[in-house]
Amino acid sequence: MEAKAHIWIYMPDLTIKEKLEDFGPLISPRRDKDTPIYNWHSFKHSYSRDLVEKLINEFELSSHSWVLDPFCGGGTTLLACKEFGINSMGFDILPFSVFLSNVKTRNYDVRKLKQRLKTFESNGKISPSTIELPDIEIINKAFNNEVKNELLRLKQKIDSINDRNIRDFYSLGLLSILESMSNTTKAGGFLRIVQRDVSADEVYPTFLARIRQMIEDVVSLNNNFSNVKVCARTSDSRKLSTKKKFDAVITSPPYPNRHDYTRIYGLEMIFNFVESNAELKEIRYNTLRSHVEARKRFNSNGYKKPPLLDELITKVKDAGVNNPRVPEMIEGYFEDMYLSISQMQKRLKPDGKIGLVVSNVRFGGVNIPVDEILAEIGEQTGLTTENILIARYRGNSSQQMKKYERNPSRESIVIWKNS
Ligand SMILES: C[S@@+](CC[C@H](N)C(=O)[O-])C[C@H]1O[C@@H](n2cnc3c(N)ncnc32)[C@H](O)[C@@H]1O
Known part of the structure; x- marks a missing residue:
């Protein structure tokens, strides 16, 4: 188990706070399994309506505000923003996610x-x-x-x-x-x-x-929320197709845990959104490098790979993970996240805030502190890290547990402010 107070590796005067009771229950979509509209589709990788509400309040957003979600997934940010009278815009690379977000947030006759x-x-x-x-x-x-x-x-x-x-x-x-x-x-x-x-x-x-x-x-x-503006569009988080400026970003990117959304939502994709396996594969290759089949798409000028990353990747290689493409995936993930966070920073108004939910991961028993590394990468783009709030600890897989004993990874919310 990780300790209760954590000194941030890159900025020793910032203490990472454990906020398990405040945020832990809000991270999972299970909380909304009976909430109308939020529960229209089982999107396993969602957080809850209440998390978005809490961040809307912490960021002091009003009916004039605009929120961006560059990984809109099941549309939770957009729907909750609509419910609380805040305008929002979402993007996702998976056409099914864009569709789901739009269907959940439309007004109907x-x-x-x-x-x-x-x-x-x-x-x-x-x-x-x-x-x-x-x-x-x-x-x-x-x-x-x-x-x-x-x-x-x-x-x-x-x-x-x-x-x-x-x-x-x-x-x-x-x-x-x-x-x-x-x-x-x-x-x-x-x-x-x-x-x-x-x-x-x-x-x-x-x-x-x-x-x-x-x-x-x-x-x-x-239809109670008909005046609020909301829309979702297909776009890559590394090159967002909007010039609009936002007051806040509330989002959760893929975690570098090898989950492939084009397979998890494969049935939905095949029923309505692709005409061939080649088309499905093309989307798979274009997703963020959080799984081993995704491919490099963009150059990241200005990205300085955090030195800790090289150390960790060497340890993962030495540990001999079962898929040799994992070290390359970890490296690519942070490069892609640099590009994605840069896009968020560019689209944010001065003093705008970002709340980004992410989980640490473990490969070959090596803990990758994704939250801290992303916080450092955010600073490279001109953001200031205000906090890393630890929301909960997630157990390792039973396979990993047998080999490396119980060793949960934390799931956190990184809070940045635009300078
Ligand atoms: C963790 S889920 C987001 C869940 C969302 N916060 C919710 O509550 O439903 C991550 C999303 O990122 C999307 N994604 C993956 N690669 C992307 C990319 N390059 N650009 C935009 N979205 C991407 C996936 O399709 C997935 O829908």
Whole structure:
């Protein structure tokens, strides 16, 4: 276990504070499993609505403020900002994340949503599907033919809806039942195959129940916040496609833990966002180098690799990790994060604040203090580190535990101010 008060390696007069009770419970999406709209899709890598609310208050944001989230994921920052009357803009490289963020934060015409539901309730009118999914192996492992055909029958009907808002709403309803209708589960960094033996007869009622619940959520919540500006777009965090200036950034980048979002959300991507495996792979290669298949995309002029990093990478190499590309991944991750943090700094107004949630990681028993290294990298871009708040400790994997004993890594919130 790491000690309670930590002297920051790069700035000995800054003490990293343990804030387990204040922030620990807010880091996980489990807190929102029953929160309407926030729970429209199981996005395992989200933090909670309450974390965003707490940071909005700490950063003293108002209805005139604009918040940026360059890794918007499940859209939690954008939705919470909307709920608390703050304008926001999100970006993500995964088209599914951009879609999810937009669908969760739109205002809907309830009458139109309900009218459309009636056409789905008369199940008999839906013809057999004539569409196919891209030929990608995971689909055959995930669904038996009958279940797949039933899902495609629904997809075909949804795709033919002209009104984009309504179509997207119904598409999300379908995408959000894929995991439970499949023989897969989102386990840590990948899709694990499990045997669920779902019957094709379950697909339609599950979809209808989902849509009814979503409409109920819209009736009770969504249109209360109609004046707030919010949108999500596809963009790379290392080269953000906006010239706008923001009052704050509230975000959480991928952690350098080898999780590959194009695989974890592979079913969703294959159902609606790519036409071939080559297209899916291209997105995979272009994601941040937090997993071994991502590739270098941009040069990082001005980045000074923190000396500690070389020491740690040598230790990881000496420890002999099971994938030889891990040391290169760790190195690439911090270079990509330099580029991403530089973009955040450039888009921030003077005195603007950043709250960035990140976890330390362990490879071959070597602890990589990601929070501290990122804080140092932030200083290189012109930011001032105000604090590193330790929110919780996460256990190492059972495999690692056998080899290196229980050795949890901390998950923290790095707070910077723009000078
Ligand atoms: C930890 S998740 C963000 C979760 C989000 N804070 C939430 O509460 O739902 C990280 C996100 O970064 C995205 N990502 C990975 N590489 C990226 C890149 N180069 N540019 C933008 N987004 C990227 C992933 O697709 C993923 O959605």
